[in-house]
Amino acid sequence: MAETQWYFDASSPGKVPGELLPVLEEKGIPEEHILLCVKSDLNREMVRSDCWVMATDEDLIVLSGSVTLTRRPDTTIFTTKNRLERKFELLTWDVFERKNLSDFKVEEQIASARFTAKNTDGDWLLIANLSNTYKSDFFALARFLGQLASDGKITPDEHAGHGAHSEMFCPKCGSRYIDEERKICPKCMDKSRIISRTAQFVLKYKLQIFLLILMLLLTSALGVLSPYISSGFFYDQVLEKTGRFYGRVLMVLLIIIGTRLLNTVFNMLHSLVTTTIAANMIYDLKKVIFSSIERLSLSFFTNRQTGGLMTQVTRDANTIYWFFCDGVPYYLVNIVQIAVMLVIMLIMNPVLTALSVLTVPLLFFSMRFLFGRMDKHHIKRWTRSRQMNAILSDILTGMRVVKAFSKEKAETVRFDRSSRALAEAETDASTFGTVAFPTVNLLVYISNLVVLGVGGWMVIQGKMTYGILLTFTAYMNMILSPLNSFVNMVYEFTDSLNAMSRLCEIMDAKPDVAESENPVHLEECRGKVEFRNVDFSYEKNRKVIDGVTFSVEPGEALGIVGHTGAGKSTLANLLIRLYDAEAGQILIDGVNVRDLAYDDLRNNVAIVSQETYLFMGTILDNIRYARPEASEEEVIEAAKIAGAHDFIIQLPDAYSTMIGFGHKDLSGGERQRVSIARAILRNPKILILDEATAAMDTETERKIQTALERLSVGRTTISIAHRLSTLRDADKLIVIENGKVPEAGTHQELIAQKGIYYNLYRLQMEAMKNIGIEE
Structure with a gap:
């Protein structure tokens, strides 16, 4: 069964959607006998329906029915791809002999069109109805049927591309775009390429970003050192009579105070560097986004709402800044911090370390699953946010007209509807995060409890000291923080990737009206x-x-x-x-x-x-x-x-x-x-x-x-x-x-x-x- 949306392609006009193959098989028509296949969205009674017009060597077939989506029987709730299949329920099946038809044409109306042909009596016969969305496809169908009648064969149009409605679907995987204006498929976009392309705009700040990472590393190093000083070293070496530094409590207190002061200094330096680059980087990103938008042709702006573009210029710049100056540095530092603490824990007790990492594979697959689901929630939320801003901009700009026609209540309802849709999208995203992320955290805490129980038994058995157990559990708790940040970063990273994909989309967009590569200059214009x-x-x-x-x-x-x-x-x-x-x-x-x-x-x-x-x-x-x-x-x-x-x-x-x-x-x-x-x-x-x-x-x-x-x-x-x-x-x-x-x-x-x-x-x-x- 077909798993993705089918659309007409003038370069291969005989392509048949998978959901129709069982119907053709039942009617005794092999797929290879279909020469042309075009879809319509209106049946011959002008009722919304899934309709197709297909041509064979002898006949013109018109069928209508309904396409439904059902879950594939071989999938589970954990399946992230190809969970659905399309099934077609046949309602009508009409067959016309092609030899009795001629002069195929598309009769244009206001919001729809009629595909007609002349019969042997010279009368015009209705073949199919269609909305304007599919009109270009039926113009191609009429041309191809004319070729069949005159030449006995079809010459596919290699340059015509797909019908206009195909622009709603990804040409690679066939999935419908979440935002049809952007035409970005979350499944197919190359995330690493998007990040590397966007990184070129922040390379001028590489020194400052390096300093940010350095300050975070130094802060993390002091953070890793603190549990050992305040727990293992303090209990085993200072409070125990057999310890090397027995009784030197003041020395430990001074070391703790010193590490805290250094930690504070590094945090202050980190904040200072962040302050110096934040405004400048956001300014640069806004300038890049705006200049990329401004170079496009007028048709780009007529097809988009002002409020949506304003959101793209303002919000996306801040989101991309967060990714490179907050998200990535913290991500890298947390990885280093986890690695160092795992090495220390392994030296302390290999058995407890093995128990503590048992949940890591499950955590990895859970995060992979959450990342894909959260991505869809983010795109939906951003799209509705842009739509709400566009409506708000529209209402405020046209307030004079709103007042003149006493439409305040109607516009309030319109804005409320859009705002409610945004609230629902945000609620869906928050609900998913609220349920999913604590579940992941629970796996980590269960591992922590197991380690605490086994470690306590080891202390009782004299296989490890109390100070080592306290230090080990402190490190386990410290690991929870970066692991939690990884889980929470799923939310921010998906938002950032979408912002970067929107930037790359604008940068890659080609203006409909572009200056010639070798423009002609008029020395003196006469005005003809x-x-x-x-x-x-x-x-x-x-x-x-x-x-x-x-x-x-x-x-x-x-x-x-x-x-x-x-x-x-x-x-x-x-x-x-x-x-x-x-x-x-x-x-x-x-x-x-x-x-x-x-x-x-x-x-x-x-x-x-x-x-x-x-x-x-x-x-x-x-x-x-x-x-x-x-x-x-x-x-x-x-x-x-x-x-x-x-x-x-x-x-x-x-x-x-x-x-x-x-x-x-x-x-x-x-x-x-x-x-x-x-x-x-x-x-x-x-x-x-x-x-x-x-x-x-x-x-x-x-x-x-x-x-x-x-x-x-x-x-x-x-x-x-x-x-x-x-x-x-x-x-x-x-x-x-x-x-x-x-x-x-x-x-x-x-x-x-x-x-x-x-x-x-x-x-x-x-x-x-x-x-x-x-x-």
Whole structure:
């Protein structure tokens, strides 16, 4: 039986999941007769179900049922791997003759799709339903069935990879990822490699870490010496009349005081070294994590929640610091301490030493078992913690909307649900630790009791002295402390390994949009923009931009018109390479933007978006963000052109007024004007205005339009606006409809065509007249 999740692989499209093999055997179909096998999650009645579509030389088979997980009969509760097997219960079995079907296609709907084919009567026949998750797999199925019909054979796609849903599973072992965003499999990750990679970031502190270990070793050495002085030596050599130092109690007391003082000094030095490196190392780690995150493409951030990334930057740095400066040093020192004490105990009494280590193998296997289980609990707890922080960040950021719609109670419930889920994960982890770890400790204490009993009998029999027994039991009790720390370290080490794996994941992540290895530099940008048959989609098989072609000459003004969601802003994002086009070319002065150096592209293209964002700081700093070296006079001039100077000088501190979180809050129109001033200060050759005046009243809009017209002289301007009257004077207009460009021309030409633009313009003019606004 299959032990892991099956998924469609376009390089071997006939692969059959193990749970279906008994069904095929019962139907008399050998596995090798299956040419294609694709899974769906909806049956033909649109009910959630485990469904498969399989093709043989003659038939197309559609079966549905349910997959259940059961424990393998040959496993026990101590089995850590492959405990479960998958079984399939068949509900429906439909067979279609392939010779009677043709023109296989996927009919896209909103949240699902239909896989259909044409029968011999020319009617469309429903073969299967599916959610969007499996859509790409069925597009491949239609292509492969077409190959079978035309060529009689299938050409596997070696480069297509797996379906989108396979990204939820580890390609090596097939286990489902605990956190689907991270795609890290706890079973398969190479822990030693992760640790060695992360260690490179703390090598600069190797001297300090060495000093930490040295101080711990000296402290441990004094700790090992203390039981012998205060027990065996004191009783057998000082208190016994036959001892070499009989009666010298003061000498022993002075030695004990001296060792305590040295121990205190070493502890103080250890704390001093820890204090000096803690802040710096955590700072370095946070910088590494943040810089690794910041270099990734915009798509990385759109797929992740802000609160989760904040948790990764802040908490993971502290966790990794603990591992290298606390966890590993204590671990190494405890091993040395245990080894030294075992040697001393062996010299004292080999029999008692053998009895005391009987539980070590059982302890080892118990810890190995606990480590794997605790790892899963930790990943679950961290994932839910990140989700809760993301929800909290979302609520606090959108508090204005929450208040406006009186959703305080609803958001409290949402946060409470997430917080409760985190509490349950923490409870599960704590409960597991509370039950498991004391059980391990109990094994150690039982061994201790056995040694104490046998040792007492030896003292009575005169085979060892009372002082030796006290020293031996003291060492046994001392061993308990590092052994307990090993058990408790399981909790912290699993947390640290997960933090390091997240760091390595971020470091290894490749940005979707990367600078060319040999970037082209523009000596002087003229501002010509060309789109040639550009395609783009945020989701597979759902194009937002479809074969768009247009050009803008240097100094021209282009207006982009279209309904909401038509893809207007996407064109702007593609031009500045927030995303890369999937097909076609985007050129500036004849150079593909993929080949341009980032600095040249961003310095020559500025965008004023409908979504303005101002950083926490002064207004002066926010405008100067576009060009930090700009003088104050240049900033003021840019603000005047943007129509922001008048309201800025009326603020208490004028350009030095603090804005952002916890400071002065600007209105939407004021924020937009500061954003425009920021773009003006850059003085780009290509200016993109994406609803740049959307947040302004009519009078302010007219002022800004006049200023922007002056600014646009000598530079290429691309304007996106819903209010079409603002685009009438553009040199050319293009209309975006369903990702295509059905109309292009001047305002007068498009009005004369009486097409999409004409209807949009007429409706807007009528609406504005109805509210008393004359254009």
